[in-house]
Amino acid sequence: MYSIKQVVEMLDIPSVTLRAWENRYQAVVPERTESGYRLYNQENIEDLRWLKEQTDKQGISISHAVRMLKQHKQKDLDERLSVAGGDPKDALDKMRQQIYAALLDIQGERADALIDFGFSLYGYEAMVHQVLVPVLVKVGDAWEQGTATVAQEHYMTHMISNRLSQFFHVFPVYAHLHKVLAFCPAGEHHQVGLLLFSLFLRRNGVEVIYLGANTPEDGVMELLEKQERIGAVCLSVTNGTLVPYTEELLERLGSLYPEMQLIVGGRAYEAISLQDTNATYVMAEPPEKWQAWFDQEYATIRHRA
Structure with missing residues (x-):
């Protein structure tokens, strides 16, 4: 594993350029220490070396070079999958x-x-x-x-x-994006869907304050009072009997924080339309459509004060 200083010296890529490639184009995704320091593996090094060659010697823009790299890696993955299992x-x-x-x-x-x-x-x-x-x-x-x-x-x-x-500690956090508070309300013990959605947000650079299953309401309210730059609250509910309480909680949150996005999902909300809930968005899309939602809907909260 290599530090960012070692990568800069090894590849002669300025640190500001390296960070821009990561933040704007997701050229590579280094691991992170508990303190938040980047750590690059050998595959990251080879990818960055290839990108530098394309931009410096071939005159290709970094955005195009990253697309080429991802296409090449996908093709390579398909070939390895074929070798591994036909x-x-x-x-x-x-x-x-x-x-x-x-x-x-x-x-x-x-x-x-x-x-x-x-x-x-x-x-x-x-x-x-x-x-x-x-x-x-x-x-x-x-x-x-x-x-x-x-x-x-x-x-x-x-x-x-x-x-x-x-993986919560692997993906970088982008400062221009507002934080998301994610939890399951009191009485809800199934958090897998919430975890997957939170990981998706983290992969897109969002700092997620993840509270997990069976979270008491008073703790949520106390945290919201102390934390800044929380632009959305995300709740996951699988137990249908908890929907009335969840709706009451959403109503209180909407009254206290009218500018905050209230996202709700989970099996209990699969048949509930946006018109029938106090949430501002019902996450009913399958995971493969989450990126489209993020690009279109999350943009409305990323620039709020």
Whole structure:
């Protein structure tokens, strides 16, 4: 792993340029220490070296060079998937099955090893959205159908949630974007959907204050009074009996903070339209459409004072 100072010296890229490439174009996504310092791996170094060559020697703009790099990496991923399992979809399906089986048998070390291998081979996007999220859905279905016990469901969900939460410290935070406060209201214990949406926001540079499941209202209000630059509150509700309380909470939040976006989602809100809620937005879109929502809707709060 390399510090930003080492990368600047190694590649002769000014630090201000390096940060601009990351913040504006997501050229690379370095890891972060607990103190927030960037750490670059060897793949980051090779990507930056290639981008510098394209901009310096070929005269290509950085935005175009980044697009070329991502297309090349996607093609390379497809080829590696084909080698690993014949057809890319078959390879990912096999990975899902192996991770699910390991977790169902409470084989934590094997599951962790498979997940580590998957991230190294397939990358973040494929592993999260095409492997781990479907595994979580399968876990929930198995519990509902009685083929997995409550203990197994809790264990499997906890294992995957822990792996996903590690990425909160990886993605950079962009100062021009307002913070988002994310939590499940009191009585709601299922937070997987909230975690996934919060990770999506973090990947887009949003600082997320993540409170998780079963959050008491008084703690939320106290935090909102003390924190600055919170532009949105995001709630996730799967238990339909909690909708009346959630609506009362949304009404109080809207009265106290009329300029704040109130985003609500989760299974309990799948059949509730925006006209029937006190929220300003019902997140009913599937994950593959979240980016379009972010680009269109979140822009309305990123510049608020």
